[in-house]
Amino acid sequence: MELIMEKEKIIDRLMNGEAVYQQGISIDCVIFGFHDRMLKVLLNKFNVSDKWMLPVGLIMKDEDIDAAACRVLKKKTGLDSIYLYQFHAFGSTVRPNLKEHRDILLKLGLRDENHWIAQRFVSIGYCAFLEYSKVRIRTDGDEELRWFGIDEIPPLYSDHNGIIEKALSVIRTQIRIIPIGYKLLPEKFPLSELRNIYEAILGRELDRRNFQRKILSTEYVRKLDEIYRKPGQKPAVMFSFVREKCEEALKKIT
Amino acid sequence: MELIMEKEKIIDRLMNGEAVYQQGISIDCVIFGFHDRMLKVLLNKFNVSDKWMLPVGLIMKDEDIDAAACRVLKKKTGLDSIYLYQFHAFGSTVRPNLKEHRDILLKLGLRDENHWIAQRFVSIGYCAFLEYSKVRIRTDGDEELRWFGIDEIPPLYSDHNGIIEKALSVIRTQIRIIPIGYKLLPEKFPLSELRNIYEAILGRELDRRNFQRKILSTEYVRKLDEIYRKPGQKPAVMFSFVREKCEEALKKIT
Numbered sequence: 001m002e003l004i005m006e007k008e009k010i011i012d013r014l015m016n017g018e019a020v021y022q023q024g025i026s027i028d029c030v031i032f033g034f035h036d037r038m039l040k041v042l043l044n045k046f047n048v049s050d051k052w053m054l055p056v057g058l059i060m061k062d063e064d065i066d067a068a069a070c071r072v073l074k075k076k077t078g079l080d081s082i083y084l085y086q087f088h089a090f091g092s093t094v095r096p097n098l099k100e101h102r103d104i105l106l107k108l109g110l111r112d113e114n115h116w117i118a119q120r121f122v123s124i125g126y127c128a129f130l131e132y133s134k135v136r137i138r139t140d141g142d143e144e145l146r147w148f149g150i151d152e153i154p155p156l157y158s159d160h161n162g163i164i165e166k167a168l169s170v171i172r173t174q175i176r177i178i179p180i181g182y183k184l185l186p187e188k189f190p191l192s193e194l195r196n197i198y199e200a201i202l203g204r205e206l207d208r209r210n211f212q213r214k215i216l217s218t219e220y221v222r223k224l225d226e227i228y229r230k231p232g233q234k235p236a237v238m239f240s241f242v243r244e245k246c247e248e249a250l251k252k253i254t
Numbered sequence: 255m256e257l258i259m260e261k262e263k264i265i266d267r268l269m270n271g272e273a274v275y276q277q278g279i280s281i282d283c284v285i286f287g288f289h290d291r292m293l294k295v296l297l298n299k300f301n302v303s304d305k306w307m308l309p310v311g312l313i314m315k316d317e318d319i320d321a322a323a324c325r326v327l328k329k330k331t332g333l334d335s336i337y338l339y340q341f342h343a344f345g346s347t348v349r350p351n352l353k354e355h356r357d358i359l360l361k362l363g364l365r366d367e368n369h370w371i372a373q374r375f376v377s378i379g380y381c382a383f384l385e386y387s388k389v390r391i392r393t394d395g396d397e398e399l400r401w402f403g404i405d406e407i408p409p410l411y412s413d414h415n416g417i418i419e420k421a422l423s424v425i426r427t428q429i430r431i432i433p434i435g436y437k438l439l440p441e442k443f444p445l446s447e448l449r450n451i452y453e454a455i456l457g458r459e460l461d462r463r464n465f466q467r468k469i470l471s472t473e474y475v476r477k478l479d480e481i482y483r484k485p486g487q488k489p490a491v492m493f494s495f496v497r498e499k500c501e502e503a504l505k506k507i508t
Contacts, residue, residue, distance in 0.1 A: 023277050025345075025376055065345030065376060089343050089378050091279075091319030122279055122319060122378075124343050173506045177431060252427045 009142075010048065011108055018116040021058040027069045028090070028123045028160065029055045030167040031077070033132035033147055034184040039200035040147040041164060042135065043156070044076065047142050053157035054164070055145075056123075069126040076145060077135045083183065083250055084126045087170045088163075091122040095159055127167045129183040150200070171201060179220040179246040190228060190236035194221070219245050263396075264302065265362055272370040275312040281323045282344070282377045282414065283309045284421040285331070287386035287401055288438040293454035294401040295418060296389065297410070298330065301396050307411035308418070309399075310377075323380040330399060332390045337437065337504055338380045341424045342417075345376040349413055381421045383437040404454070425455060433474040433500040444482060444490035448475070473499050 031042040043052040057072035059065055069084045101117045137145050148154070150168070153161065171180065181197045195211050215221045219242060226238040285296040297306040311326035313319055323338045355371045391399050402408070404422070407415065425434065435451045449465050469475045473496060480492040 022374070022376070025279060059345070059376075061374070062347055064347050065343065086343060089319065089340060091313070091378070093316055093318050120276070120315070122276070122313075122376075124345070124376075169506055173431060173503075174428070177427060249427070252423055 011110065014105070014108070014110060014115070014117060017058070020060060022061055022063075023116055024119055024121055025059055025065075026121045026123045027057045027059060027065065027072055028125050028163055029057075029069060029073055029076075029084070030087075030125065030127040030164055031055065031073065032127065032129050032184065033135060034181075034197050034200070035132040035147065037196050037200070038149040038151075039197065040132065040149050041153065042077070042130075043146055043148050043153070045144045045146075047144075049157065051157040052146075052148075052154055054160045065124055069124070073126075073128060077130065079130065079134060082128050082130065083247075084128050085250065086124060087127050088125045088166050089122060090125060090159070090163060090166075091120070092159075093120050095120060095123075100158055123163075125163055125167060127171070129181075131183060131186065168201065175201065176218075177249070179218070179241065179249055182220065182241045182246040182250075185241075188224060188226065188228075188238045188240050191215070191221075191239050192236070194239065220249065265364065268359070268362070268364060268369070268371060271312070274314055276315055276317075277370055278373055278375055279313055279319075280375045280377045281311045281313060281319065281326055282379050282417055283311075283323060283327055283330075283338070284341075284379065284381040284418055285309065285327065286381065286383050286438065287389060288435075288451050288454070289386040289401065291450050291454070292403040292405075293451065294386065294403050295407065296331070296384075297400055297402050297407070299398045299400075301398075303411065305411040306400075306402075306408055308414045319378055323378070327380075327382060331384065333384065333388060336382050336384065337501075338382050339504065340378060341381050342379045342420055343376060344379060344413070344417060344420075345374075346413075347374050349374060349377075354412055377417075379417055379421060381425070383435075385437060385440065422455065429455065430472075431503070433472070433495065433503055436474065436495045436500040436504075439495075442478060442480065442482075442492045442494050445469070445475075445493050446490070448493065474503065 033040045033042065042055065044055045045052045055072055055076040057068060057075075059068040063071070066084065066086070069086075070082065073082055073084065074080055105115055105118060132147070137147075150164070153164065155161065156164075171178070175198070180201065181194045184197055185193055191212055192208075194215065195206055195208065198211065199206055216223065221239055222242055224238045224240050227235045228238050229235045287294045287296065296309065298309045299306045309326055309330040311322060311329075313322040317325070320338065320340070323340075324336065327336055327338065328334055359369055359372060386401070391401075404418070407418065409415065410418075425432070429452070434455065435448045438451055439447055445466055446462075448469065449460055449462065452465065453460055470477065475493055476496055478492045478494055481489045482492050483489045
């Protein structure tokens, strides 16, 4: 029953979408979280599909593209006022989503070569860093959300594996100039937590002392006058992000 | 006579463009050159228009967006295999080009609220660095090309002044990680030439010794075993870009 309702909803959107959505453009969101010493990415699966995919969305005709990306993210995670980072536009004519869109139309009995969805889509890639614990994972309804470690990502819909690779490549290159880890960690954290994130992104171990020196020289992070003690563990000095510096840097680059 | 032909060509493109071009997306190119100690940007003006603008283009339905950007650049400058750098997608619904497009339609007697050009366009911004002397400036035909110093840019068509500002802001932020100056200078150059480019982009003077130390640490530039002597001037040590390192860096970030 649920599947039939969902199918009707999809058909309705496909039939009437041409009047509502900007044609030929979509939003793909690469949402990173950090948990259990692993960098994770949030993936989405619709019940009608057998493949996981990035959270995606279309842009309404009267909607700014940045606003569309925020709307998609809010719908999927419930989170508001998230900093989204535009990292690349994907516009190859051999993007496999063209074939996949035609397959969906065929499956739904809407075979039509001139259908608005059966064309090359240019996709604007956005990425976001979210604190893992704040995202409400939904498992009910017609779609599912799940975190995957970046080493455990299955073959995804269309060219979404490549889009994640590109996001990682851009972040790795920009790691010296953007406040990596901001929004991935709680307000106060021991520096080892942040180093773990850098190591997960770069895929290699970093020297503890060098890391502290370099991070403090960026002005994105400051050392607090606070020590965290947990029984059985070494006491750890706590650190915190300098919010204004981080926001300023993100605004400049994106 | 020439103006009438041009008008006919434009009308033909407006009437038949819907079948040829991807709808609602365009390419804007911010092309930087360096001359007379000044960072310059290449602007374009059509005879029918009273405003200068960035070199722009549409994307054909069967064309990759990166290929479209290269085609636009080649058409305007005659230059092939230029490295184009995708820096931002502009997709606000209040972009002034909507009004300007409607004005053009009105002017040409094609008033039509539903015309394919009378909608919000999302624009993919590309930038390129070109060696000033290699660009062939065209002043004949139905359009004109001219270099403008970045402090001398007039009020441009649509939001193009803002697009140049954004390109500069992204470059200023990324100045530590991209090989600025690569393609702006001849094969061998005294380091003062490169420092001039950095100073023009950053809008401030840089310390000569610090600059040399920092530049050599990036691995993008190497010192040559060559001295350039010109009568009446101090002899200058020559430098050169390390091509592979520069290409690699540009590929990673864009």
